[in-house]
Amino acid sequence: NAGVTQTPKFQVLKTGQSMTLQCAQDMNHNSMYWYRQDPGMGLRLIYYSASEGTTDKGEVPNGYNVSRLNKREFSLRLESAAPSQTSVYFCASSHRAVLTDTQYFGPGTRLTVL
Amino acid sequence: DAKTTQPNSMESNEEEPVHLPCNHSTISGTDYIHWYRQLPSQGPEYVIHGLTSNVNNRMASLAIAEDRKSSTLILHRATLRDAAVYYCILRDYTNAGKSTFGDGTTLTVKP
Numbered sequence: 001n002a003g004v005t006q007t008p009k010f011q012v013l014k015t016g017q018s019m020t021l022q023c024a025q026d027m028n029h030n031s032m033y034w035y036r037q038d039p040g041m042g043l044r045l046i047y048y049s050a051s052e053g054t055t056d057k058g059e060v061p062n063g064y065n066v067s068r069l070n071k072r073e074f075s076l077r078l079e080s081a082a083p084s085q086t087s088v089y090f091c092a093s094s095h096r097a098v099l100t101d102t103q104y105f106g107p108g109t110r111l112t113v114l
Numbered sequence: 115d116a117k118t119t120q121p122n123s124m125e126s127n128e129e130e131p132v133h134l135p136c137n138h139s140t141i142s143g144t145d146y147i148h149w150y151r152q153l154p155s156q157g158p159e160y161v162i163h164g165l166t167s168n169v170n171n172r173m174a175s176l177a178i179a180e181d182r183k184s185s186t187l188i189l190h191r192a193t194l195r196d197a198a199v200y201y202c203i204l205r206d207y208t209n210a211g212k213s214t215f216g217d218g219t220t221l222t223v224k225p
Contacts, residue, residue: 004157042201042215043158090157105157
């Protein structure tokens with residue numbers, strides 16, 4: 001099993017450009033999450049999807065959109081990138097979005113917005 | 115939202131026990147205490163979690179104060195591979211979207 005995979009690993013954008021970060025999991029998990037991690041700080045939840053067909057805002061959703069394409073895939077879109085969105089983005093999945101389920105994280109995408 | 119407070123950094127000698135503290139004085143009754151760790155240039159990795167009782171697994175032990183306002187992650191014998199940033203997180207089991215990561219403790223293990 002590959003676990004949680006993310007593409008691309010690195011990306012440089014200019015202010016105002018758009019892009020989509022891709023995430024896929026092969027663990028048959030129901031719930032998926034997008035976090036961002038700024039240098040020297042902890043993770044902050046952007047959006048999550050408790051199950052296929054549903055998405056909800058997390059702590060810092062402004063400037064982002066998400067799509068739960070199917071059970072395996074959860075994408076994060078930046079419509080008009082800003083320098084404040086320079087960060088490392090992590091996707092995670094868990095069997096359920098309730099109780100105490102363990103989250104499994106991908107390796108991250110390092111995004112720089114110039 | 116409930117917050118967690120951890121020391122910025124700690125040091126340990128290899129093969130000695132390590133106690134990593136976490137304060138969460140505003141914890142709610144529906145918050146589980148999770149610990150994750152993050153090795154350099156990797157995504158976070160689950161370590162352990164608990165609600166009220168102390169917990170043990172193959173990686174670590176979690177000691178939770180009786181009033182639940184603090185907890186301690188215990189690594190029984192630190193190895194060089196345990197050098198990482200350790201995050202104490204509160205996860206509301208009624209609301210999966212509420213998952214508060216603090217800034218973590220950077221653990222350095224000296225040979």
